[in-house]
Amino acid sequence: MNNKQRIVIVGATSAIAEHCVRLWAQDQPVDLTLIGRDADRIKRVAADIGARSPEADIHVTQLDFLDTAAIQTAVDEIAKQQAVDIVLIAHGSLPEQDTCQNDLQACREALEINGISPLLFAEAFAKHMAKADSGTLVLVGSVAGDRGRKSNYVYGSAKGLVTRYAQGLQHRFAGTGVKVVLVKPGPTDTPMTAHLKAQGAKLASVEAIAKNIVDGVKRGQPVVYAPPKWRLIMLIIQHLPNFIFHKLNI
Amino acid sequence: MRAVSSWGRLDAPLHRVVVLNDPAKIKSLVSGGDSLGLAHGMGRSYGDACLNPEGILWLTTGLDHLIAFDGSTGRLTCEAGVLLRDIQRLVIPRGWILPVTPGTQLVTVGGAIANDVHGKNHHLLGSFGDHVQRIKLLRTNGEMIGCGPHTQPDWFAATVGGLGLTGIIVEAEIQLRRVASPWLQTETIPYGDLDEFFQLADGSEVDWEHTVSWIDCVSGNGNRGLFMRGNFSDSEQRPEPKKRQLVMPFVPPISLVNSLSLRPFNAAYYNLKKSKAGSAIVHYESFFYPLDNLLEWNRMYGPKGFFQYQSVVPREAGQDATRAMLGEIAKSGEGSFLAVLKTFGNRQPVGMMSFPRPGVTLALDFPNKSAKTLKLFERMDAIVREAGGRIYPAKDARMPRDLFEAGYPRLHEFLKYRDPGISSGLSRRLMGA
Numbered sequence: 001m002n003n004k005q006r007i008v009i010v011g012a013t014s015a016i017a018e019h020c021v022r023l024w025a026q027d028q029p030v031d032l033t034l035i036g037r038d039a040d041r042i043k044r045v046a047a048d049i050g051a052r053s054p055e056a057d058i059h060v061t062q063l064d065f066l067d068t069a070a071i072q073t074a075v076d077e078i079a080k081q082q083a084v085d086i087v088l089i090a091h092g093s094l095p096e097q098d099t100c101q102n103d104l105q106a107c108r109e110a111l112e113i114n115g116i117s118p119l120l121f122a123e124a125f126a127k128h129m130a131k132a133d134s135g136t137l138v139l140v141g142s143v144a145g146d147r148g149r150k151s152n153y154v155y156g157s158a159k160g161l162v163t164r165y166a167q168g169l170q171h172r173f174a175g176t177g178v179k180v181v182l183v184k185p186g187p188t189d190t191p192m193t194a195h196l197k198a199q200g201a202k203l204a205s206v207e208a209i210a211k212n213i214v215d216g217v218k219r220g221q222p223v224v225y226a227p228p229k230w231r232l233i234m235l236i237i238q239h240l241p242n243f244i245f246h247k248l249n250i
Numbered sequence: 251m252r253a254v255s256s257w258g259r260l261d262a263p264l265h266r267v268v269v270l271n272d273p274a275k276i277k278s279l280v281s282g283g284d285s286l287g288l289a290h291g292m293g294r295s296y297g298d299a300c301l302n303p304e305g306i307l308w309l310t311t312g313l314d315h316l317i318a319f320d321g322s323t324g325r326l327t328c329e330a331g332v333l334l335r336d337i338q339r340l341v342i343p344r345g346w347i348l349p350v351t352p353g354t355q356l357v358t359v360g361g362a363i364a365n366d367v368h369g370k371n372h373h374l375l376g377s378f379g380d381h382v383q384r385i386k387l388l389r390t391n392g393e394m395i396g397c398g399p400h401t402q403p404d405w406f407a408a409t410v411g412g413l414g415l416t417g418i419i420v421e422a423e424i425q426l427r428r429v430a431s432p433w434l435q436t437e438t439i440p441y442g443d444l445d446e447f448f449q450l451a452d453g454s455e456v457d458w459e460h461t462v463s464w465i466d467c468v469s470g471n472g473n474r475g476l477f478m479r480g481n482f483s484d485s486e487q488r489p490e491p492k493k494r495q496l497v498m499p500f501v502p503p504i505s506l507v508n509s510l511s512l513r514p515f516n517a518a519y520y521n522l523k524k525s526k527a528g529s530a531i532v533h534y535e536s537f538f539y540p541l542d543n544l545l546e547w548n549r550m551y552g553p554k555g556f557f558q559y560q561s562v563v564p565r566e567a568g569q570d571a572t573r574a575m576l577g578e579i580a581k582s583g584e585g586s587f588l589a590v591l592k593t594f595g596n597r598q599p600v601g602m603m604s605f606p607r608p609g610v611t612l613a614l615d616f617p618n619k620s621a622k623t624l625k626l627f628e629r630m631d632a633i634v635r636e637a638g639g640r641i642y643p644a645k646d647a648r649m650p651r652d653l654f655e656a657g658y659p660r661l662h663e664f665l666k667y668r669d670p671g672i673s674s675g676l677s678r679r680l681m682g683a
Contacts, residue, residue, distance in 0.1 A: 040274060044315055051316035051326075052340055191312060194269035198309075200252040 004031040006084050010121045011091025013041040015190035019210030025053035035061045065117045079128035087125045088138045089118045094192045100154040115158030133177040139166050141184045146234045179220045183213050186230045258296040259555035263303030271312025281392050286673040289418045291358030296558045297647030298675030324426035330360030330419045346426040349381045355539050360419040365644040366411035366604040370460035373595025377606045379410030386421035390671025408667035411601025416667045436480035436532045440524045450477045451593040462592050466516045467585040476523050491533050497545040505552035505617035507586045551617045560613035563639030568610035571637035582626045586615035602660040605642045654680045
């Protein structure tokens with residue numbers, strides 16, 4: 001047993017997750033479990049955190065993100081050692097909308113990695129958190145999940161699934177010691193959006209997004225828009241009547 | 251294609267931007283193409299050293315991971331896109347510091363090496379390259395070269411100060427130095443003319459690690475200025491100052507630095523600082539990087555952008571050459587309040603193409619007034635040429651090729667190490683390819 005804050009990151013090579021970890025590990029001694037798909041890339045993240053925060057304990061797990069049995073085993077293994085304080089589920093990939101419309105396999109993969117997979121992890125951790133009656137489960141959704149738009153509705157619908165799921169989980173854990181935080185970042189400067197950056201798109205800095213998330217988690221805020229301005233923007237977009245919305249090229 | 255400007259904002263040529271963020275994928279991204287590329291970090295070079303118009307820019311800021319840090323030896327290994335700011339904020343609380351940093355910490359490690367940047371402590375600790383122990387250099391043919399002061403020292407000497415032209419710096423190992431506190435014991439001393447400046451500079455070399463001076467380029471009456479010197483305190487512990495971060499929010503239609511604003515601004519600045527002259531305890535961020543608090547300050551020069559002219563001339567000719575250059579500037583009425591005069595120590599640089607050399611360096615911003623500004627630079631070039639000095643490529647957008655060749659006598663040796671898959675605006679302008 002140790003008294004370090006115990007944090008598990010699913011999709012540890014996600015830039016947003018990484019920057020959250022940097023902030024958490026700089027505030028206090030942490031016991032980190034980093035879960036990723038690609039062993040080399042997780043090692044890169046682990047080395048970075050190790051160099052920044054020498055007092056952090058870091059464990060690395062490589063996993064197939066759609067293999068239900070493997071997910072169950074890995075999560076049970078992690079949870080049985082000691083109660084987990086924070087689980088951040090952050091993996092995803094941004095598909096080309098056009099590809100999804102023309103290739104059902106690509107469409108399916110986008111739905112699975114952005115929608116199904118995060119839910120499987122969340123469900124597996126939720127069981128343990130319910131038993132311990134403690135812990136914070138953080139899911140990374142997206143502003144794209146708030147209303148379907150022609151430019152990325154396949155990705156958006158997967159994130160919409162995460163949104164509904166988080167809502168349900170918040171309902172389930174209301175009044176218990178378990179907190180569920182849904183994060184909805186706007187377009188952020190990460191490797192996932194490198195192709196947008198190369199075209200010169202304006203993207204929020206990942207450091208700022210991570211700060212929003214870490215602050216939101218500390219407060220136990222149910223829905224964290226990052227940066228916060230997206231709460232207002234999406235409120236408007238969600239309520240635009242169709243006769244206006246359908247004229248927008250977004 | 252995307253328009254990219256360098257820090258001087260003189261133009262915005264189109265580039266094909268390729269984002270590098272996974273070390274495992276760099277090799278496949280930079281090799282095999284038929285157009286030439288250039289590594290680009292924070293784009294803090296003022297002219298065309300960091301641009302490759304109509305070509306590829308490999309954006310390195312995604313290579314932002316530390317690889318190892320040994321808190322007992324101060325040895326740091328990191329990817330090339332890590333910012334000096336992030337290193338400083340991480341290591342200073344742990345008792346270490348980057349030995350040499352330039353006037354902004356918003357640059358990448360790769361850029362600091364490629365321009366062999368210097369700081370206020372050149373006379374004691376040389377330039378950035380003096381503290382690099384190892385560089386991992388990727389050539390566009392896929393070859394990976396590990397070099398350092400003792401391994402493949404020729405590749406190391408070519409790459410430090412090599413303007414990114416010898417390959418892509420993907421990783422570096424740096425020896426940090428001990429520091430007890432983030433606070434400096436500083437002194438500000440007004441001076442009335444250049445002789446006084448040189449006396450102060452020479453008299454401070456032994457006892458002061460950091461020396462620099464602000465000079466009023468329009469005062470006319472003997473070039474007054476403010477000499478600043480500082481040493482890290484070995485005991486001072488105060489709470490971290492609150493970070494103030496402002497942004498220059500837009501590009502004004504004309505340069506805010508102009509003939510109407512310059513003289514009163516300089517007079518006010520000089521008199522304000524003079525009234526507060528003396529000793530002070532100053533945080534390292536405001537002592538070393540005062541302009542980092544105003545993000546995008548380069549916008550203040552308006553839509554036409556600005557030049558910086560930074561020269562170094564040998565010490566023997568230095569006093570006269572500096573006086574002559576300041577005379578030309580005062581006569582022209584051009585210039586900016588951003589004007590720095592500093593002596594370099596008596597030491598040879600690591601890189602074949604490194605800028606620092608023994609002597610005195612003068613750096614000034616000039617709002618871009620096209621032909622008028624360029625004419626002034628020609629007169630200043632003549633003084634630098636005559637004095638046997640040279641101009642800093644990282645700041646340059648216009649120096650003539652003969653002055654470049656005269657200033658960098660190891661150029662021919664350097665060219666052998668160039669990567670044929672890499673080219674920059676500067677290399678085409680000054681090296682023919």
